[in-house]
């Protein structure tokens with residue numbers, strides 16, 4: 001297939017309209033078969049549930065070209081499962097994960113000419129989402145919904161090399177105990193915007209959110225989970241019911257244990273422990289791992305020994321191994337790579 005004439009290496013993380021997207025509608029208690037469409041615009045009623053009460057959720061994953069020229073996605077079944085969980089918590093109809101994976105494959109195939117070539121560092125970002133399309137004015141779940149998947153090519157996350165970031169401990173909260181922090185709801189992002197804009201104004205790259213109840217334990221940032229490396233090379237990640245279960249983080253913990261032979265632990269991590277860690281990274285689909293060089297706690301700087309110029313050695317190994325698996329250079333655990341073509 002002929003690739004589009006795109007300067008792959010200079011793409012940012014912005015929306016580019018591609019040729020085809022998947023659409024399915026929920027009406028009278030059932031999903032229709034779904035179809036591909038060239039129409040990127042939506043016409044919805046002014047009273048649609050998504051507009052009035054923010055009934056919506058989403059997912060994010062990527063398609064890659066491997067070293068040997070195949071097009072693959074990474075663990076899309078886990079995105080499908082997570083979207084089911086999000087839908088249940090938001091009183092939205094579940095789009096079954098098996099059909100979710102089929103629809104992802106179909107959408108990527110239909111936009112194959114936008115899948116960046118191997119070695120460009122760019123990828124095809126896949127955005128499945130669901131929203132309440134039916135009108136509601138009394139506060140209740142809508143009765144009509146739309147599920148869509150579009151794709152957009154995105155550039156390499158670390159353009160011009162890796163640069164460790166500086167984050168601050170936030171006074172704002174991201175998620176309440178027993179709230180919606182563990183699901184991928186659009187509303188979680190809406191309420192984090194004020195805090196991230198404020199962080200940027202103050203010169204920080206990201207917010208580190210603490211647990212809302214006690215402000216003593218580390219949770220995550222607005223869109224990525226934490227992993228830490230201890231002085232004796234143990235990989236630890238915070239345990240909490242209000243953290244979004246990142247597929248990247250879960251995969252990295254597996255890689256740490258099974259590929260790198262490191263000890264791993266998911267446990268409560270106290271703010272007071274931050275000064276003792278050797279390395280810190282943010283994990284998510286966008287960057288895989290973004291190294292954190294400095295954490296600022298109300299004027300007190302915690303400088304990670306890994307420094308401000310490169311990834312720490314364990315973070316680097318984790319990054320190289322997981323991206324190697326995704327790009328087909330390293331053998332993947334069974335079921336991790338979904339072949340598309």
Ligand SMILES: *Cc1c(COP(=O)(O)O)cnc(C)c1O
Pocket residue numbers: 060184220221222223224225244245246247248249283284285286
């Ligand atoms: C999507 C998301 C992540 C990262 O999850 P991945 O599955 O690794 O992409 C982390 N935190 C939040 C709040 C998220 O919404």
